[in-house]
Amino acid sequence: MLTFKNTNIACIILLVLTILGHKMYGISWLIYIAILFVYSLIVGYGCYFVSSGFFMPMYCSANTTDKVIAITFDDGPVKGGTPLVLQILMDADVKAAFFCIGNRIAGNEAIIKQIDADGHIIGNHSFSHSTLFDLLPAEKMLVEMQQMDSGLYNVIGKKTRLFRPPYGVMNPNLKNAIVKGNYLPIGWSVRSYDTMAKDADALLQKVTPKIKPGAVFLFHDRCPITVVMLPGFIERVKSEGYRIERLDKLLGLPAYA
Numbered sequence: 001m002l003t004f005k006n007t008n009i010a011c012i013i014l015l016v017l018t019i020l021g022h023k024m025y026g027i028s029w030l031i032y033i034a035i036l037f038v039y040s041l042i043v044g045y046g047c048y049f050v051s052s053g054f055f056m057p058m059y060c061s062a063n064t065t066d067k068v069i070a071i072t073f074d075d076g077p078v079k080g081g082t083p084l085v086l087q088i089l090m091d092a093d094v095k096a097a098f099f100c101i102g103n104r105i106a107g108n109e110a111i112i113k114q115i116d117a118d119g120h121i122i123g124n125h126s127f128s129h130s131t132l133f134d135l136l137p138a139e140k141m142l143v144e145m146q147q148m149d150s151g152l153y154n155v156i157g158k159k160t161r162l163f164r165p166p167y168g169v170m171n172p173n174l175k176n177a178i179v180k181g182n183y184l185p186i187g188w189s190v191r192s193y194d195t196m197a198k199d200a201d202a203l204l205q206k207v208t209p210k211i212k213p214g215a216v217f218l219f220h221d222r223c224p225i226t227v228v229m230l231p232g233f234i235e236r237v238k239s240e241g242y243r244i245e246r247l248d249k250l251l252g253l254p255a256y257a
C-alpha cells in the first residue's frame, strides 16, 4: 500500500542506489532531481487526497451494500446558512454531522445548541481554519483542536471525538496531533466542491450520480448555493431508495468522548 512510510523507504533506497550508480557507472545526477520530483508528487497526492490514507487511515465511507449515505457540513456555524440548513434537515427528518470551526462558536452559541438539540452531531474542524494551519507544528495544531473542544464543551457539555482537517489537507504533523489528541480522523468519499459552485441545479446534477452505498458527502453550510440545492438533494436520495444516516452511526464511531 502507498503510505508515507513506504514512500520514504523507497525514496531512500533509490537515492542510495543513485549514489552508488553515480560512483560506479557515472550515471547522471539528474536522476536525483527525478526521484525528488516524483517523491514530491506522491507526498502532495497524500496531502490533498485524504481518502488515500497516505499518512494515516481515515474514516471516509462505510463498507456496506445497504442503500445508506451520510451528509456532513463543514465551516459553520454561520448565521446566514446554518439555521436554514437545520430547518431543511428538520423538515426532511434527516440527521447530519457539522464540522464546526472553533472561532465561530462565540456569538453563535444558540446555533450550536440548536444543532445539538435537533439530534445532529458536531465535529472538530480546528479553531481558526487558518490557511497557515498545515504549517504549524503538531503541538500547536493540538492546542487549536483543544481550543475548539473547550469552546464546544462550554456550550453543549460534550467533547467531540471526530476531527476533520481544514481544507481536507493531511500531513505528518497533523497525523501526530490527531493521534496525541485521541481524535478519530474523518474524511469523505464525495467532495461536492459546493464552495466553487455557481449554480444549484448544476451542483445537484454533479453530486447525485455519486449517491452510492456507504457514501459520505461533504457540503458547506456557509454556502448559499448549498442551502438552495439541499432539499432537492435529499429528495433525490430518498427517491432512489436510500436513507440518510447520521455519520457516527453510518461509520460505527463514537461522536463524543
Ligand SMILES: [Zn+2]
Pocket: 074, 075, 125, 129, 165, 166, 167, 168
Ligand atoms: Zn473547512
